[in-house]
Amino acid sequence: MIKIFRYLIFLNLILAISITIYNFFQPKDNFIYIGNQNSLANVLSSSLNKDINILILGKSGLGYIGGENTDTIMLLHLENNKIFLISIPRDLLVEVNGYLIKINSLFYDDKELLFQKIEELTGLKIDGYLVIDLHLIKKVIDFIGGVDIYIKEPIVDAASLFTLKPGYYHLTSEWTEFFLRSRYAPDGDFSRIRHHHQFILALRNKIEALPKKDLIGLFALIQKEKSHWETNLNLIDLYKLWSIIKDIKEIHSIILDLKTKFFESGYFETKQGFVYGILVKKDISYNIIQNWLYNKIKNEEDY
Numbered sequence: 001m002i003k004i005f006r007y008l009i010f011l012n013l014i015l016a017i018s019i020t021i022y023n024f025f026q027p028k029d030n031f032i033y034i035g036n037q038n039s040l041a042n043v044l045s046s047s048l049n050k051d052i053n054i055l056i057l058g059k060s061g062l063g064y065i066g067g068e069n070t071d072t073i074m075l076l077h078l079e080n081n082k083i084f085l086i087s088i089p090r091d092l093l094v095e096v097n098g099y100l101i102k103i104n105s106l107f108y109d110d111k112e113l114l115f116q117k118i119e120e121l122t123g124l125k126i127d128g129y130l131v132i133d134l135h136l137i138k139k140v141i142d143f144i145g146g147v148d149i150y151i152k153e154p155i156v157d158a159a160s161l162f163t164l165k166p167g168y169y170h171l172t173s174e175w176t177e178f179f180l181r182s183r184y185a186p187d188g189d190f191s192r193i194r195h196h197h198q199f200i201l202a203l204r205n206k207i208e209a210l211p212k213k214d215l216i217g218l219f220a221l222i223q224k225e226k227s228h229w230e231t232n233l234n235l236i237d238l239y240k241l242w243s244i245i246k247d248i249k250e251i252h253s254i255i256l257d258l259k260t261k262f263f264e265s266g267y268f269e270t271k272q273g274f275v276y277g278i279l280v281k282k283d284i285s286y287n288i289i290q291n292w293l294y295n296k297i298k299n300e301e302d303y
Helices: 002-014 020-024 039-046 103-109 111-122 134-144 173-181 189-208 212-224 235-245 286-298
Strands: 052-059 072-079 082-087 093-096 099-102 128-133 147-151 167-171 229-231 251-255 263-270 273-280
Touching: 052 235, 072 111, 072 189, 072 235, 082 189, 093 103, 093 111, 093 273, 099 103, 099 263, 099 273, 103 111, 111 286, 128 134, 134 173, 134 212, 147 173, 147 189, 167 173, 173 189, 189 251, 251 286
Parallel strands: 052 128, 082 251
Antiparallel strands: 052 072, 072 082, 093 099, 128 229, 147 167, 263 273
């Protein structure tokens, strides 16, 4: 039973901390379901080797400027007994009704349009989604007593220029927020995205080591904070997902960044005026991006 609890918690938090908890609750009436509500269960029932894609969206939440923008956009792709974390830049500009708009602003107004744009870009069909905010992450970090992280490059605060130098750190909730939100770096937001991938792995290690009483307490905490996350996954979905991923050890990171040569960055005319963004180059089709992503997954490569 202890092992089951650990893997349920791991699933919850590698999907940004709250999927597994959802099997204790009924879905909210205003949830938007992607296609058929039972589509994920049908996919899982058809074959245990079927590819699965869960969209993970992270936002700052209430009290933050732009708190409803999904600044973390990540696909959790399960294939061949491996997990791939695929990140899409929050500043990506997509066309909507003849205008360019940042992809991270779509969730608040039109969830289904956001799902559509991500599927068009990646070629991966979204089977389910979850959203989590920073408030819950900080509360979880406080509850488990922090996480251990090795910082590879200096992290600089844009306002004070305070710098965390490379080395090993034990992050409390406040330092976790600094680690997850800081993007004052030569490659800007892509540095923050790498931090997110690193954080998920560190969080997994910490959760797996928790004793049974703390695992139960963590369930209770996330239940109490249910206003800070949402998902369209149900009990059957979660059980079948758990049965697939409980023994997965291999996790790969893939980030769609400027090094791929697919995008250009700069200031572009959008519906909101001229803003900084990332745009797919004119000579790059979505098929090229999809084929690149396909090869990375098949060759089990990080990027």
